[in-house]
Amino acid sequence: MSERIYNFSAGPGVLPEPVLKQAQKDLWNLGGSGIGVLEHSHRGKAIDKVWAEAEADCREVGSIPDTHKVLWLTGGASQQFWQIPMNFLRKGETADYINTGVWATKAIQDAKLFGTVHLAATSEDRNFCYIPKQDAIKHSASPRYVHYTSNNTIFGTEWKSEPRVPAGAPLIGDNSSDIYSKPIDFSRYALMYAGAQKNLGAAGVTLVVARKDFLETGARDLPPLLQYRTFANEDNRPNTPPVFAVYLVGQVLKWIKSEGGVAAMAERNQAKARLIYDYLDASSLFRPFADKDSRSLMNITFRTPNEDTNAKFIKEAAAAGLDGLKAHRSTGGMRASIYNAFPIDGCRALVQFMEKFEKANR
Amino acid sequence: MSERIYNFSAGPGVLPEPVLKQAQKDLWNLGGSGIGVLEHSHRGKAIDKVWAEAEADCREVGSIPDTHKVLWLTGGASQQFWQIPMNFLRKGETADYINTGVWATKAIQDAKLFGTVHLAATSEDRNFCYIPKQDAIKHSASPRYVHYTSNNTIFGTEWKSEPRVPAGAPLIGDNSSDIYSKPIDFSRYALMYAGAQKNLGAAGVTLVVARKDFLETGARDLPPLLQYRTFANEDNRPNTPPVFAVYLVGQVLKWIKSEGGVAAMAERNQAKARLIYDYLDASSLFRPFADKDSRSLMNITFRTPNEDTNAKFIKEAAAAGLDGLKAHRSTGGMRASIYNAFPIDGCRALVQFMEKFEKANR
Numbered sequence: 001m002s003e004r005i006y007n008f009s010a011g012p013g014v015l016p017e018p019v020l021k022q023a024q025k026d027l028w029n030l031g032g033s034g035i036g037v038l039e040h041s042h043r044g045k046a047i048d049k050v051w052a053e054a055e056a057d058c059r060e061v062g063s064i065p066d067t068h069k070v071l072w073l074t075g076g077a078s079q080q081f082w083q084i085p086m087n088f089l090r091k092g093e094t095a096d097y098i099n100t101g102v103w104a105t106k107a108i109q110d111a112k113l114f115g116t117v118h119l120a121a122t123s124e125d126r127n128f129c130y131i132p133k134q135d136a137i138k139h140s141a142s143p144r145y146v147h148y149t150s151n152n153t154i155f156g157t158e159w160k161s162e163p164r165v166p167a168g169a170p171l172i173g174d175n176s177s178d179i180y181s182k183p184i185d186f187s188r189y190a191l192m193y194a195g196a197q198k199n200l201g202a203a204g205v206t207l208v209v210a211r212k213d214f215l216e217t218g219a220r221d222l223p224p225l226l227q228y229r230t231f232a233n234e235d236n237r238p239n240t241p242p243v244f245a246v247y248l249v250g251q252v253l254k255w256i257k258s259e260g261g262v263a264a265m266a267e268r269n270q271a272k273a274r275l276i277y278d279y280l281d282a283s284s285l286f287r288p289f290a291d292k293d294s295r296s297l298m299n300i301t302f303r304t305p306n307e308d309t310n311a312k313f314i315k316e317a318a319a320a321g322l323d324g325l326k327a328h329r330s331t332g333g334m335r336a337s338i339y340n341a342f343p344i345d346g347c348r349a350l351v352q353f354m355e356k357f358e359k360a361n362r
Numbered sequence: 363m364s365e366r367i368y369n370f371s372a373g374p375g376v377l378p379e380p381v382l383k384q385a386q387k388d389l390w391n392l393g394g395s396g397i398g399v400l401e402h403s404h405r406g407k408a409i410d411k412v413w414a415e416a417e418a419d420c421r422e423v424g425s426i427p428d429t430h431k432v433l434w435l436t437g438g439a440s441q442q443f444w445q446i447p448m449n450f451l452r453k454g455e456t457a458d459y460i461n462t463g464v465w466a467t468k469a470i471q472d473a474k475l476f477g478t479v480h481l482a483a484t485s486e487d488r489n490f491c492y493i494p495k496q497d498a499i500k501h502s503a504s505p506r507y508v509h510y511t512s513n514n515t516i517f518g519t520e521w522k523s524e525p526r527v528p529a530g531a532p533l534i535g536d537n538s539s540d541i542y543s544k545p546i547d548f549s550r551y552a553l554m555y556a557g558a559q560k561n562l563g564a565a566g567v568t569l570v571v572a573r574k575d576f577l578e579t580g581a582r583d584l585p586p587l588l589q590y591r592t593f594a595n596e597d598n599r600p601n602t603p604p605v606f607a608v609y610l611v612g613q614v615l616k617w618i619k620s621e622g623g624v625a626a627m628a629e630r631n632q633a634k635a636r637l638i639y640d641y642l643d644a645s646s647l648f649r650p651f652a653d654k655d656s657r658s659l660m661n662i663t664f665r666t667p668n669e670d671t672n673a674k675f676i677k678e679a680a681a682a683g684l685d686g687l688k689a690h691r692s693t694g695g696m697r698a699s700i701y702n703a704f705p706i707d708g709c710r711a712l713v714q715f716m717e718k719f720e721k722a723n724r
Contacts, residue, residue: 005396009403012605020398024386034367034683036382038564038610041371041686074436074566075587078601082585110585197602202400204436204566204604223444223472225437239440240559242566242604243374248400321396324403 006346009324010153010299010337011177012197019251019341026247042243050243051235054250061253061261064186064209069232071208072246077103077176077195080206082110084172084191087218087228089115089144096120096143098163101128101152102330103174111147118143127331128155130291137163145170145190151178153198154328156301156335157294162188170214178298179207180256181340182266190214196245198298199340201252204245256340265340272338273297275347285309285358289331303333304361310334313357320353322346368708371686372515372661372699373539374559381613381703388609404605412605413597416612423615423623426548426571431594433570434608439465439538439557442568444472446534446553449580449590451477451506458482458505460525463490463514464692465536473509480505489693490517492653499525507532507552513540515560516690518663518697519656524550532576540660541569542618543702544628552576558607560660561702563614566607618702627702634700635659637709647671647720651693665695666723672696675719682715684708 007014023037030037033046040046055070064070073079084107089095093115097108099122111117118140121132139146146165150173151158158178162185165171170190179194186192191210197203208228215228224230230238236246256265277295280288280302289301304310310333314326327335336350369376385399392399395408402408417432426432435441446469451457455477459470461484473479480502483494501508508527512535513520520540524547527533532552541556548554553572559565570590577590586592592600598608618627639657642650642664651663666672672695676688689697698712 003396004391004398007397007401009397009401009406011602012401012404014401015398020389020400024389027382027386027389029366034365035369035371035685036366036377038382039369039371039374039376042374042565044371044686074438074441074604076436076601076603078587079436082587110587113583113585195602202606203404203602204607221475223475225440225444239438240373240557240565241438242436242607244564244606245566245604323397324406 005321005323007323008336012203013339014341016255016341019255037247042240050247054246057253061256068209068211071231072236073206080193081107085111085114093144094118094140096139096146098148100149101155104149131157131294139166143169145172147172150175151296153177153299154330156296156299157290158296181269183262196249201248204242269297272344272347276300279351300336301331367683367685369685370698374565375701376703378617378703381617399609404602412609416608419615423618430571430573433593434598435568442555443469447473447476455506456480456502458501458508460510462511463517466511493519493656501528505531507534509534512537515539515661516692518658518661519652520658542624543631545624558611563610566604631659634706634709638662641713662698663693
């Protein structure tokens with residue numbers, strides 16, 4: 001096996017190496033069946049087992065209550081931006097959105113095609129470098145639902161806990177970039193969605209965890225495959241599902257379990273992020289982008305005072321085996337994405353490299 | 363590497379073994395990048411290359427004209443059942459559908475939610491065991507488009523060439539189960555779609571090949587990700603695409619090229635199917651389901667006179683390493699799916715097994 005490097009990509013991101021090794025085997029021959037995981041009928045016994053285990057592990061790792069369904073959908077988290085209002089927001093109804101960045105903005109744009117959007121809070125005034133305080137969130141009279149983004153991949157901000165919503169208002173979360181990086185209380189959510197390609201697996205599947213009674217309030221005049229209940233009622237296989245993507249999530253969940261579950265992930269992720277933030281706080285060259293109380297443990301955004309130095313840093317880091325550190329153009333500078341599968345040694349290597357770079361460029 | 367068996371699954375189906383071996387390597391480290399194919403940013407250079415090659419090979423193998431766009435979508439071919447009328451069929455407009463089986467029926471049901479469906483022809487009168495003759499197809503006055511299904515996976519029937527349509531009427535084809543099994547004249551299509559999991563790759567991506575000017579006639583009041591033009595204009599990456607599924611299609615296309623292209627595939631597929639149909643025609647125990655002039659080269663449906671014998675055959679065949687021969691409940695009996703990657707030796711093995719079974723059960 002040839003050498004692998006430190007991959008700070010914001011997503012698709014690094015996967016656990018034991019998962020990759022298992023996938024290599026199963027690609028050729030799944031569980032001694034003589035057929036690879038890509039080639040099995042999605043309704044055969046081998047995939048029945050993959051399916052049942054992925055859901056059971058998803059529930060166990062996330063402590064998902066029986067009130068909630070586990071769905072595997074496609075089209076990325078971005079599909080949820082329109083599928084949610086298409087199902088749950090009618091003309092004349094109002095949904096509350098909290099705008100904390102690029103993805104929340106896109107969700108708002110799509111929702112406006114279906115009903116009324118009330119902007120309950122936004123951090124756009126300071127280029128989304130912070131999470132709004134609870135008392136800055138102003139809800140509409142009776143929102144159909146409240147939508148928020150738990151972690152903002154691009155800006156490197158993260159909610160420390162879910163926003164409080166008016167009594168009875170369904171909470172919907174786009175938790176794509178911090179799902180299962182820490183414990184999550186699913187009972188607070190009417191619907192939670194997450195693209196798999198950061199903490200859960202590879203691009204190609206979106207996990208939706210939703211309360212059954214909320215799903216039943218959705219539109220019934222849509223094509224069956226656009227209604228969430230169809231997937232809930234047909235074991236996520238009303239059509240040919242993205243088998244391999246679900247299989248991979250299952251393997252990642254087994255890895256999370258073997259590493260001690262989401263509590264262990266949270267502890268590890270705190271330690272990893274602390275290494276980098278501590279260095280940034282002490283540095284006289286680098287400065288973090290996000291406000292201290294809003295910092296993401298998943299995506300650490302930072303920069304030097306000028307773009308030339310940023311570009312030099314990114315280039316030299318890549319040459320040193322630290323890949324994917326260029327930030328989104330919305331912030332400029334650098335971003336280190338350190339999802340569950342990213343090793344703490346990679347964080348140490350980044351800090352060492354920053355130290356060296358700072359000495360050479362002060 | 364442990365032993366693999368003959369996999370007659372109707373889809374997801376067997377993949378070329380060289381493709382599986384390449385995928386095993388690339389899962390760990392793509393092209394010496396130090397990062398696996400699942401873990402690369404979908405906007406990075408490594409995936410740019412995967413992307414460009416997959417499209418170029420798709421065009422080369424299929425001789426796709428410059429008038430047409432190549433799109434990679436998600437949600438399976440079933441998503442196209444509703445996405446096509448959502449984009450191209452308004453209230454008051456009529457689309458013509460030819461019903462040749464379960465999938466065409468589902469496409470018709472979804473289309474009725476958006477506009478008027480004219481049933482131009484159907485083979486339902488004899489449980490879809492044949493393809494309608496051209497003179498049995500009666501079009502509406504001015505169809506918005508004509509939809510047909512090139513190969514019927516469940517019933518084992520296949521069009522020998524596209525239906526003729528009224529002058530100026532856009533032809534739309536669901537070519538999921540015979541795409542690239544033979545040459546296809548894309549210039550006849552306004553839009554062609556195919557789930558990848560039969561001849562092209564694994565479940566998780568749908569190939570759409572569509573004329574640019576036809577795409578421009580689609581609705582503009584939909585969320586951008588529901589409009590085909592968004593994918594056409596943004597290099598199929600307006601969101602995080604199913605990278606691995608597209609990568610795999612690219613690898614399968616390289617394999618098709620290395621084996622001589624779609625002309626060679628067609629020759630091979632004819633020879634494979636002939637082995638089995640010749641045996642069925644001579645057999646006094648087994649009989650083919652589809653009319654002789656409508657037979658599919660991809661999915662061969664057949665049965666014995668009674669269900670107990672069918673069940674016995676399927677069970678004993680599986681024990682002999684011939685897997686996935688149970689047909690869909692719509693036909694009962696057996697089905698041998700022998701897509702591009704299915705080896706001719708597997709067809710020989712099936713015939714030998716049928717001979718042996720027939721002798722023992724006559």
